[in-house]
Amino acid sequence: MEFKKLTTEVKTVENNELKETEHVKCLIIGSGPAGYTAAIYASRANLFPVMYEGMQPGGQLTTTTEVENFPGYPQGITGPEMMEDLKKQAARFGTDIRWGMASKADLTSRPFKITIDHEKVISAETVIIATGATAKYLGLPDETKYAGQGVSACATCDGFFYRGKVVAVVGGGDTAAEEALYLAGLCKKVYLIVRRNVLRASKVMADRVEKKENIEVLWEHQTVGLFGENGVEGANLIYKKGTTEEKSVKINIDGFFLAIGHKPNSDIFVPAIETDNNGYIKTVPGTPKTNIPGVFACGDVQDHVYRQAITAAGSGCMAAIEAERFLAENE
Ligand code: NDP
Numbered sequence: 001m002e003f004k005k006l007t008t009e010v011k012t013v014e015n016n017e018l019k020e021t022e023h024v025k026c027l028i029i030g031s032g033p034a035g036y037t038a039a040i041y042a043s044r045a046n047l048f049p050v051m052y053e054g055m056q057p058g059g060q061l062t063t064t065t066e067v068e069n070f071p072g073y074p075q076g077i078t079g080p081e082m083m084e085d086l087k088k089q090a091a092r093f094g095t096d097i098r099w100g101m102a103s104k105a106d107l108t109s110r111p112f113k114i115t116i117d118h119e120k121v122i123s124a125e126t127v128i129i130a131t132g133a134t135a136k137y138l139g140l141p142d143e144t145k146y147a148g149q150g151v152s153a154c155a156t157c158d159g160f161f162y163r164g165k166v167v168a169v170v171g172g173g174d175t176a177a178e179e180a181l182y183l184a185g186l187c188k189k190v191y192l193i194v195r196r197n198v199l200r201a202s203k204v205m206a207d208r209v210e211k212k213e214n215i216e217v218l219w220e221h222q223t224v225g226l227f228g229e230n231g232v233e234g235a236n237l238i239y240k241k242g243t244t245e246e247k248s249v250k251i252n253i254d255g256f257f258l259a260i261g262h263k264p265n266s267d268i269f270v271p272a273i274e275t276d277n278n279g280y281i282k283t284v285p286g287t288p289k290t291n292i293p294g295v296f297a298c299g300d301v302q303d304h305v306y307r308q309a310i311t312a313a314g315s316g317c318m319a320a321i322e323a324e325r326f327l328a329e330n331e
Helices: 033-044 059-063 079-092 141-145 155-162 174-184 203-211 309-330
Strands: 009-014 017-029 050-052 096-098 102-106 112-116 120-129 133-135 166-170 189-193 215-218 221-227 234-239 247-252 255-258 262-264 295-297
Touching: 017 033, 017 112, 017 309, 033 050, 033 059, 033 079, 033 120, 033 309, 059 079, 059 133, 079 096, 120 309, 141 221, 155 166, 155 174, 155 255, 166 174, 174 189, 174 203, 174 215, 189 221, 203 215, 295 309
Parallel strands: 017 050, 017 120, 050 096, 120 295, 166 189, 166 255, 189 215
Antiparallel strands: 009 017, 102 112, 112 120, 133 262, 221 234, 234 247
16 A cells, blocks of 8 residues: 655644644654664655654664674674664665654644654654663763773673673662673673662572572672773772771672663653553553554563564564554554
8 A cells, every 4th residue: 555745744833832743654753773673664665754863863772882693794783883774774765864852742642743852743643662761870970981891781782792701780670680690601700789788689580690600799889980991990889888887899890781770761652651660661462552553662662671672673663564554444
């Protein structure tokens, strides 16, 4: 089925502000592997998608160095290069890729109204949310200083570079436990830096961590800085901060992994869109369908379990196929 490109632009005045409105068949919000893959499929299906790239065009992968686990790149590829390739592929089939952030979403009725950068309103027949998630950092200046030089927020992405080395994971939840166990399979030693005297992780994960010989849990430690000449060589910690037993501890490490949680970028879609307690968009299992017909979610904004580029790309494909079906059924 062929879809006509709608180019209607309407100018309206709302609260004394001039707002431009543009009507589109398919609006894609976010530009990681999920968003670009959705764009490739949606443009090849003649949905003439418009994509707003968001604050970090290319998403989280643009902050990693080498990507070696995305099928099709036997020599590996850098995150930014891969995102640039995906962008070119989406543009090649006609995706209208634009710079801008969705700042407000009215999903109460179709067509949906998405405000971009607080000024322009896009009226969309279907919306694909691919806004991703943002890894939480401790907020130390050293995390920025050593970004890509020993600091990572993804063990599955970067752990391989630390084979046979000593690394630290910060956090006490399921992600930290999972990342520490993953790294323990690759590295000589893994320190798990936990701020309390207990893990938040599920019992089964906590047990696995405590039984793993090459994981040393540093209970009640907080990281205050990193050091190293050419990349991370160690971390400065404080034990029992604020108590009479407080003392400084120095550990020598080659890699420092943050695992203190992710924040899904779903705020502007709530409460219309249903999320779980952590803000991840709920989808019908095995599909990208949200609680609102015509609105689909793909990638990390709806996935706290796998969080891989390849799974995000797969879910982006599914979202575009569902958007196409939805339009065909509701035209
Ligand atoms: P969580 O919010 O569960 O855990 C975050 C951890 O980081 C906590 O231990 C917390 O400490 C610690 N933390 C937070 N801020 C700081 C800080 N500033 N300094 C030091 N430590 C800090 O996040 P997760 O990503 O682990 O998990 C998110 C959700 O995803 C959970 O529901 C989890 O169960 C789920 N999940 C499920 C998996 C699975 O089923 N396979 C795998 C991974 C996650 P404190 O405990 O003191 O608050």
